Amino acid sequence: xxxxxxxxxxxxxxxxxxxxxxxxxxxxxxxxxxxxxxxxxxxxxxxxxxxxxxxxxxxxxxxxxxxxxxxxxxxxxxxxxxxxxxxxxxxxxxxxxxxxxxxxxxxxxxxxxxxxxxxxxxxxxxxxxxxxxxxxxxxxxxxxxxxxxxxxxxxxxxxxxxxxxxxxxxxxxxxxxxxxxxxxxxxxxxxxxxxxxxxxxxxxxxxxxxxxxxxxxxxxxxxxxxxxxxxxxxxxxxxxxxxxxxxxxxxxxxxxxxxxxxxxxxxxxxxxxxxxxxxxxxxxxxxxxxxxxxxxxxxxxxxxxxxxxxxxxxxxxxxxxxxxxxxxxxxxxxxxxxxxxxxxxxxxxxxxxxxxxxxxxxxxxxxxxxxxxxxxxxxxxxxxxxxxxxxxxxxxxxxxxxxxxxxxxxxxxxxxxxxxxxxxxxxxxxxxxxxxxxxxxxxxxxxxxxxxxxxxxxxxxxxxxxxxx
Amino acid sequence: xxxxxxxxxxxxxxxxxxxxxxxxxxxxxxxxxxxxxxxxxxxxxxxxxxxxxxxxxxxxxxxxxxxxxxxxxxxxxxxxxxxxxxxxxxxxxxxxxxxxxxxxxxxxxxxxxxxxxxxxxx
Numbered sequence: 001x002x003x004x005x006x007x008x009x010x011x012x013x014x015x016x017x018x019x020x021x022x023x024x025x026x027x028x029x030x031x032x033x034x035x036x037x038x039x040x041x042x043x044x045x046x047x048x049x050x051x052x053x054x055x056x057x058x059x060x061x062x063x064x065x066x067x068x069x070x071x072x073x074x075x076x077x078x079x080x081x082x083x084x085x086x087x088x089x090x091x092x093x094x095x096x097x098x099x100x101x102x103x104x105x106x107x108x109x110x111x112x113x114x115x116x117x118x119x120x121x122x123x124x125x126x127x128x129x130x131x132x133x134x135x136x137x138x139x140x141x142x143x144x145x146x147x148x149x150x151x152x153x154x155x156x157x158x159x160x161x162x163x164x165x166x167x168x169x170x171x172x173x174x175x176x177x178x179x180x181x182x183x184x185x186x187x188x189x190x191x192x193x194x195x196x197x198x199x200x201x202x203x204x205x206x207x208x209x210x211x212x213x214x215x216x217x218x219x220x221x222x223x224x225x226x227x228x229x230x231x232x233x234x235x236x237x238x239x240x241x242x243x244x245x246x247x248x249x250x251x252x253x254x255x256x257x258x259x260x261x262x263x264x265x266x267x268x269x270x271x272x273x274x275x276x277x278x279x280x281x282x283x284x285x286x287x288x289x290x291x292x293x294x295x296x297x298x299x300x301x302x303x304x305x306x307x308x309x310x311x312x313x314x315x316x317x318x319x320x321x322x323x324x325x326x327x328x329x330x331x332x333x334x335x336x337x338x339x340x341x342x343x344x345x346x347x348x349x350x351x352x353x354x355x356x357x358x359x360x361x362x363x364x365x366x367x368x369x370x371x372x373x374x375x376x377x378x379x380x381x382x383x384x385x386x387x388x389x390x391x392x393x394x395x396x397x398x399x400x401x402x403x404x405x406x407x408x409x410x411x412x413x414x415x416x417x418x419x420x421x422x423x424x425x426x427x428x429x430x431x432x433x434x435x436x437x438x439x440x441x442x443x444x445x446x447x448x449x450x451x452x453x454x455x456x457x458x459x460x461x462x463x464x465x466x467x468x469x
Numbered sequence: 470x471x472x473x474x475x476x477x478x479x480x481x482x483x484x485x486x487x488x489x490x491x492x493x494x495x496x497x498x499x500x501x502x503x504x505x506x507x508x509x510x511x512x513x514x515x516x517x518x519x520x521x522x523x524x525x526x527x528x529x530x531x532x533x534x535x536x537x538x539x540x541x542x543x544x545x546x547x548x549x550x551x552x553x554x555x556x557x558x559x560x561x562x563x564x565x566x567x568x569x570x571x572x573x574x575x576x577x578x579x580x581x582x583x584x585x586x587x588x589x590x591x
Contacts, residue, residue: 253551254524254551257551257572257573258480258551258572260572260573261480261483261551261572261573261574262480262482262483262486263573264572264573264574265482265483265486265487265573265574265576266482266486268486268490268575268576268577269486269489269490269576272490272493272576272577273489273490273493276493288482292482
């Protein structure tokens with residue numbers, strides 16, 4: 001469901017809930033107000049019943065005949081009132097109570113009328129009238145009492161109803177807003193993670209099923225952007241590879257030409273001078289030819305490694321231990337060059353799934369490069385850390401060497417590119433680059449001439465989950 | 470007195486083979502693996518021909534050519550190079566190089582070139 005529709009739906013539900021609550025409240029208020037009106041009428045009636053009882057007393061105690069007329073008038077008035085408001089009262093107190101009250105009044109009226117015919121003041125008549133009057137008063141009081149408590153019940157019930165329905169609305173709102181928030185924040189988090197991994201050079205995609213809401217097209221667009229970027233990067237790499245073919249050809253020519261020239265010169269000398277050469281010299285010549293052939297073989301092997309990188313054979317590896325193993329291999333070189341090594345290895349790093357031999361080769365390459373870039377007394381800093389989003393492990397190798405000129409930086413991972421004055425095939429960094437890329441990682445360089453160079457290798461942690469690279 | 474030849478190349482075999490072949494021709498040959506000690510040696514004693522590699526660590530062949538031509542204008546310089554680069558060749562010709570050989574070097578041609586250089590000198 002689209003988020004917009006979800007929000008509209010949840011708002012509609014709140015509105016309905018509030019209307020229902022409002023309806024209940026209005027109904028309760030109506031009922032209270034009706035009862036209130038009845039109570040006002042009932043109070044008036046009660047007052048007039050009291051007047052009747054008072055006149056009744058005057059009739060019997062003080063022989064006041066007019067009192068009986070007063071009672072009759074009051075009864076008629078009360079009867080008129082009751083008849084006229086019957087429609088209002090019956091729904092409030094019910095037919096039964098109304099009839100009880102009306103019959104009570106009628107009985108009282110009948111008793112009074114009977115007494116007024118013969119002006120009877122005997123004990124029997126008095127008892128009858130008193131009994132009917134008391135009964136009428138009691139019925140009225142009872143009904144009033146009942147209605148008072150019913151009003152207070154309604155008020156209590158309404159209070160409770162309002163409170164609980166507000167609570168229900170609150171809970172519903174919280175749940176709905178949480179679900180909407182999750183619907184919005186979830187994809188935003190995913191998009192954020194993807195953007196981060198793209199900026200780190202990993203052109204992943206969001207693989208979860210495409211949500212049917214507004215984020216569907218957004219995720220779709222971002223996925224195709226990632227795809228596009230990956231293609232572009234491949235094109236870029238391809239064009240850089242083409243550009244570096246020139247460097248490669250020159251490099252191969254130069255690297256191969258020297259041993260070929262050596263063999264050629266030995267052969268020519270051997271041919272020209274055969275008679276004059278001693279047996280030892282001839283053997284020595286052939287040994288040198290063999291050595292130079294080995295040299296060619298080495299160059300060709302390196303070249304093949306570069307052209308067809310070996311498939312990584314990944315296994316679970318403790319990256320700090322691997323750094324240590326690589327350092328042992330170059331320890332001698334570092335000691336000879338009086339280079340001090342400093343570590344800052346993060347504890348509790350997750351095991352990562354890599355070809356330890358290949359990655360160790362990268363470390364050794366970078367350590368040796370660093371050692372060669374530094375004067376005696378230089379410092380090599382090696383640190384490891386887990387990236388904040390825990391997707392990658394960083395291995396940072398920093399030296400205090402002479403640095404790399406900014407104009408060379410874009411080319412340092414190109415094959416046969418070398419800034420070294422001695423040795424080096426110019427393949428070390430490009431092979432390292434290939435290895436790290438094959439592991440789904442990145443290798444970056446920062447350098448300041450005269451201050452030093454920092455290589456940062458990033459290797460993905462989650463290769464472990466996939467079980468393969 | 471026999472002619473004196475200096476060979477500078479960071480590939481030891483080049484010097485070794487050149488020495489054997491050129492001594493056979495009756496030249497006096499000294500070989501160096503890099504230019505720095507070679508140029509020092511040139512200050513001490515004269516050479517008729519300097520055969521130098523172009524691409525070397527430290528002082529390169531073009532630098533050797535310039536220094537030799539500056540200090541010993543009569544000394545001929547023959548350049549050998551692992552890869553022929555037009556710009557470098559032009560630079561060398563401007564610097565009055567006597568001859569220019571790409572690797573692999575034909576020793577016979579080198580001998581002939583030296584011989585020509587020496588005859589010009591005479």
